[in-house]
Amino acid sequence: MSTTLFELRDATVLRGRTRALDGVSIRVSRGEHVAIIGPNGSGKSTLLRTLTRECVPLYRERAPPVIVLGEPRQDLATLRQAFGVVASDLTPWTASPSAADGMAIVLSGFFGTIGLWPHQPVSPAMRARAATLLDQLGVAHVAARALDTMSAGEARRVMLARALVHDPCALLLDEPTTGLDIAGLVELRRALRAIAAAGTSIVLVTHGVSDLIPEIGRTILMQAGRIVADGPTDAVLTGENLTRVLGATVTVGRTADGWYLRY
Numbered sequence: 001m002s003t004t005l006f007e008l009r010d011a012t013v014l015r016g017r018t019r020a021l022d023g024v025s026i027r028v029s030r031g032e033h034v035a036i037i038g039p040n041g042s043g044k045s046t047l048l049r050t051l052t053r054e055c056v057p058l059y060r061e062r063a064p065p066v067i068v069l070g071e072p073r074q075d076l077a078t079l080r081q082a083f084g085v086v087a088s089d090l091t092p093w094t095a096s097p098s099a100a101d102g103m104a105i106v107l108s109g110f111f112g113t114i115g116l117w118p119h120q121p122v123s124p125a126m127r128a129r130a131a132t133l134l135d136q137l138g139v140a141h142v143a144a145r146a147l148d149t150m151s152a153g154e155a156r157r158v159m160l161a162r163a164l165v166h167d168p169c170a171l172l173l174d175e176p177t178t179g180l181d182i183a184g185l186v187e188l189r190r191a192l193r194a195i196a197a198a199g200t201s202i203v204l205v206t207h208g209v210s211d212l213i214p215e216i217g218r219t220i221l222m223q224a225g226r227i228v229a230d231g232p233t234d235a236v237l238t239g240e241n242l243t244r245v246l247g248a249t250v251t252v253g254r255t256a257d258g259w260y261l262r263y
Contacts, residue, residue, distance in 0.1 A: 004070060005030045005082065005170055005201055011057040011065040013046055020046040021057065022225035030169055033202040033215045035233065038222035039246050044205045047222070048172050052085060069169070080112070084163030084171045084200075088178035090155060093147055102142040102150070102158045106130040109162035126165075133161035137191050153184025157191055170201035177211050189213055207246075209237055214258030221245050233260075 005028045013021040021043050028034055036044045049055040050066060053074055057065040064072035068082050093099045098115025099108070107130050108116045116122070134140045137157040142150050150158065156176060163171055173192075177185055196202050196215040204211065212219070212233065219236040221229040223245050229236045237260055242250040253261040 003029055004067070005032065006051055006069075007067040008047070008050070008057075009063050009065050009067070010060065011050060013043075013050055013055045013057050015046065015055075019225045020055070021050060024225070024227055026220065026227065026230070028170075028201070028203065031199060031201055033196055033204075033213075033217055035204045035206060035212050035216045035219045036222060037206060037209065037219060037237075037242075037245070039207060041224075042222040042245075043225040044222050045174050046225075048085070048174055048203070048205055051172065052079060052083060076112070080166045080168065082169050084109075084160075084166065084168040086156070086159050086163050086171060086173050086176050088175040090147065090159070099147055101144050101146055102134060102139065103127075103130060103144065105147065105158055106134060106161045106165060109165040129165055130161065133164050134158070136194075137161050138187070151184060152179050152181065153187040156180065156184065156188055160188075160191055160195070164195070164200070168200065170203055171195060173202065173204045173206075175206055176204070177206070177208070209242070209252060209260040209262045212237075212260050 007027045008024050011021050011024045012019060024047065036047060038044045046055055050057055066074065068074045068078055071078050092114050096115045098117050099105050104116040107122055107126060110126050111120050134143055137160055139154050139157045142154050142158060147155055177188060180188060192202060192213050193215060196213060202216065204216065216233055219233040220227055221236060221241060228245060229241055237252050239251045242252060251263055
């Protein structure tokens with residue numbers, strides 16, 4: 001079994017005439033926890049979407065640009081084994097009548113759909129798995145509640161449960177703290193730390209250093225579709241590096257228990 005979770009090899013992705021990814025090469029191992037930081041438009045979300053085949057890199061004959069779990073061709077079964085995805089935008093879910101309640105949302109993760117539909121067969125094992133995850137993430141009480149009655153923190157943890165139904169090797173998190181209040185941030189961070197401790201890789205896309213849980217040992221900085229720094233988090237997250245990438249004067253501090261602060 002490959003120890004590599006995923007690898008990009010000189011991957012270039014065009015969005016219109018813009019190189020959203022411009023010759024990006026990166027390798028992430030199973031069990032590794034990684035943050036990808038950059039300003040809006042830097043290519044960090046495109047990188048995640050390239051892994052899940054929402055974005056397709058330019059074809060190169062000499063070598064496949066994307067490898068997941070050692071496979072150059074990412075079929076649906078491989079991607080579900082590799083990745084659970086949590087996006088920041090919940091709008092498609094609030095607009096879908098099939099996302100009736102928390103349980104339906106989690107169960108839909110088995111089928112890769114927005115909500116649960118009548119033609120989708122739900123087994124007792126699937127329902128038990130969904131109930132276990134809701135309980136582990138502290139949101140069993142919203143199993144029968146509609147999404148628009150949940151707090152932002154509850155809704156985000158329901159989405160985490162949905163992403164975990166296939167027991168993926170990694171969670172891909174795209175700006176997961178968007179819209180959360182302080183209580184929601186605390187709940188989400190606690191959940192992510194537990195997931196990381198259980199052995200699931202965390203790949204976190206963010207523009208805020210305070211989103212990084214202490215378990216994230218590697219950080220990648222992106223700018224204009226390229227990787228401009230990649231290494232141990234404490235070496236990469238410096239005021240000098242962030243000032244250069246984000247275009248504003250930044251000072252970085254760290255608390256005694258491992259959390260990063262930007263000011």
